Amino acid sequence: xxxxxxxxxxxxxxxxxxxxxxxxxxxxxxxxxxxxxxxxxxxxxxxxxxxxxxxxxxxxxxxxxxxxxxxxxxxxxxxxxxxxxxxxxxxxxxxxxxxxxxxxxxxxxxxxxxxxxxxxxxxxxxxxxxxxxxxxxxxxxxxxxxxxxxxxxxxxxxxxxxxxxxxxxxxxxxxxxxxxxxxxxxxxxxxxxxxxxxxxxxxxxxxxxxxxxxxxxxxxxxxxxxxxxxx
Ligand code: C5P
Numbered sequence: 001x002x003x004x005x006x007x008x009x010x011x012x013x014x015x016x017x018x019x020x021x022x023x024x025x026x027x028x029x030x031x032x033x034x035x036x037x038x039x040x041x042x043x044x045x046x047x048x049x050x051x052x053x054x055x056x057x058x059x060x061x062x063x064x065x066x067x068x069x070x071x072x073x074x075x076x077x078x079x080x081x082x083x084x085x086x087x088x089x090x091x092x093x094x095x096x097x098x099x100x101x102x103x104x105x106x107x108x109x110x111x112x113x114x115x116x117x118x119x120x121x122x123x124x125x126x127x128x129x130x131x132x133x134x135x136x137x138x139x140x141x142x143x144x145x146x147x148x149x150x151x152x153x154x155x156x157x158x159x160x161x162x163x164x165x166x167x168x169x170x171x172x173x174x175x176x177x178x179x180x181x182x183x184x185x186x187x188x189x190x191x192x193x194x195x196x197x198x199x200x201x202x203x204x205x206x207x208x209x210x211x212x213x214x215x216x217x218x219x220x221x222x223x224x225x226x227x228x229x230x231x
Contacts, residue, residue: 002226003199005057005175006218007031007209013040013047019218020051026222029055029082031207045079055082057175057207059155061115063087066097073101081110083175085155088114088142092149099150113175114146114154119191136160140167147172153204158193165202177207181225184211195229 004027008016020030030052032045037060040047049056058081062069069086076084086098095114102109116139117126123133132138136159143154143164153173156164161174180192187210195206208225215221 002028003203003205003229004195004212004222004225005029005031005205005207006212006222007033007177007207008048008213009033009036009209010213011035011039013044016044017047017051019213020048022219023212023222024052024054026219026226027054027208027212028205029057031057031059031209033059034061042079045081049079057081057083057113058110059083059085061085061087062098063090064094066090066094069094070097070101073098074104077101077105077108077110080105080108083113083152084110085113085115086151088116088146088151088154092145095146095149095151111152111173112150113173114143114151116142116146116154116156119157119178136163140164143168143172155207157191158198158201158203159191161193161198161201161203173204174202175205175207176203177209179206179208179211181208181211181221181228183224195225196231199229 006027008019008030010016062072098112102112117135127133139160146154147168155175158178176198178189178192179195179198180186182194186192212218212221
């Protein structure tokens with residue numbers, strides 16, 4: 001199976017739509033993030049969905065009291081995204097409220113992925129907000145809580161994949177950004193792995209943005225990544 005979700009979070013809706021159409025069948029799915037959804041809303045989402053049969057990962061990182069997260073999730077169900085993100089630091093009750101709402105969608109249920117520790121936070125930042133300073137332990141704690149409360153998986157950095165795979169078992173979904181094919185520039189991503197390294201470490205899906213979206217020929221770039229994975 002092709003494990004790639006291409007992040008097409010560009011501000012220009014027309015360009016994002018064109019890319020969605022072009023990439024159809026060349027990656028596993030598309031990721032739309034908070035910036036896209038804030039700018040273009042549900043109509044923007046539908047505009048992208050109309051261009052592709054691929055699953056869409058709606059990365060809106062919900063974080064609020066259980067009742068509000070349940071309501072927000074309920075409002076997103078008609079869009080039928082394959083994946084939606086929520087912050088695990090919202091706690092067990094929030095995650096349970098979310099899994100209850102998602103379950104109501106039956107066969108079209110979106111899979112829920114937890115956000116653990118934002119990779120922009122270092123040990124000092126974590127300590128400053130009163131969290132465990134060892135970020136790996138904090139990630140493991142929150143990912144375990146996500147699993148206990150019915151989430152289908154988590155987003156994690158390449159560095160955390162092996163540990164989470166070992167601790168959380170073979171079926172827990174690990175969706176991994178920070179991926180750079182051997183031929184691509186790292187850009188602002190600091191701790192990167194190649195697609196093959198991340199899959200070998202235990203990733204379920206890979207989130208890849210600019211190496212594909214910024215390429216002169218995005219379809220060719222997607223093909224090169226899949227070839228690299230198959231090699
Ligand atoms: O262009 P690039 O491959 O870096 O895009 C990766 C995508 O994954 C972007 O949408 C980015 O916001 C997201 N992401 C990330 N690192 C994280 C969490 C999310 O790059 N730690």
